[in-house]
Amino acid sequence: MTAQIIIQIILYGISLSMDAFAVSVSYSLTYTGINRKRIFLIALTFGLFQAIMPLISYWLIEGIGQLVGIEKSADVGHISSLVITWLAFALLLFIGSKMILEGSKRLKQTDEEKVEKVFSYKELFVFGVATAIDALAVGVSLHSGTLSNNVTVWLHxxxxxxITFALSLVGVILGSSIVKLFKGKQDITTIIGGIILLLLAIWVVVAHYIGI
Structure with a gap:
């Protein structure tokens, strides 16, 4: 294994982890009650999902290849990558739009009517899945050998x-700092978080078609 291959994997990991970074910023802009322990939990959740998703798709394509043959599994991989992209787009678009609508609604409410969105394990799970859906395509690429034939999927x-854990940690801290900057105005920060997810949804599709 050469240093060039290691650098290639690291750079690929950074590019993939930018989605998780954006979502971690969005999450911390939207929910209150994020203490030091939960900051690490959020980062760990995003890191685990980004690792699990490629393994799922890799083994799935491997199983299909054994059933129908390598050539047909390659076709399945190509179709799967396309479906994954648009699924990630739809999920991020839905969550982002929902956040913007909720934030806009809060702007019209009085202080007595406003209800804070407190940290939730259920919501964290949804965000974790949303940010890692497009990582399924990584497993497809690994199986097709487009990333590096000399390195195991486990190392990838x-x-x-x-890398995702580290960038997500930075993202949550950054998001929390932005909340302080807006003096806890959750309606505004929720809208900002929703816009981030909408931009990320668009980027997922663009990145797929330009081959990033």
């Missing part, structure tokens, strides 16, 4: 997990 996902 391990590096991706570590």
């Amino acid at each position: 996902v391990s590096i991706i997990m570590v």
Whole structure:
């Protein structure tokens, strides 16, 4: 294994982890009650999902290949990558639009009517899945050998997990700092978080078609 391959994997991990970074900023802009322990939990959740999703798709394509043959599994991989892209787009678009609508509604409410969105394990799980859906395409790429034939899938996902954890940690801290900047005005920060997810949804599709 050469240093060039290691650098390639790290750079790929960084590019993939930028989605998780954006979502972690969005999450911390939207929910209150994020203490130090939960900051690490959020980052760990995003890191784990970014590692698990490629393994799922890799083994799925591997299983299909054994059933129908390598050539047909390659076709399945191409179709799967397209479906994954648009699924990620739809999920991020839905969550982002919902956040913008909720934030806009809060702007019209009085202080007595406003209800804060408190940290929720259920919502964290949804965000974790949303940010990692497009990571399924990584497993497809690994199986097709487009990333690096000399490196195991385990090394890829391990590096991706570590980088995602680190960037998500930075993202949550950054989001929390922005909340303080807006003096806890959750309606405004929720709208900002929703806009981030809408931009990310568009980027997922653009990145797929331009080959990033």
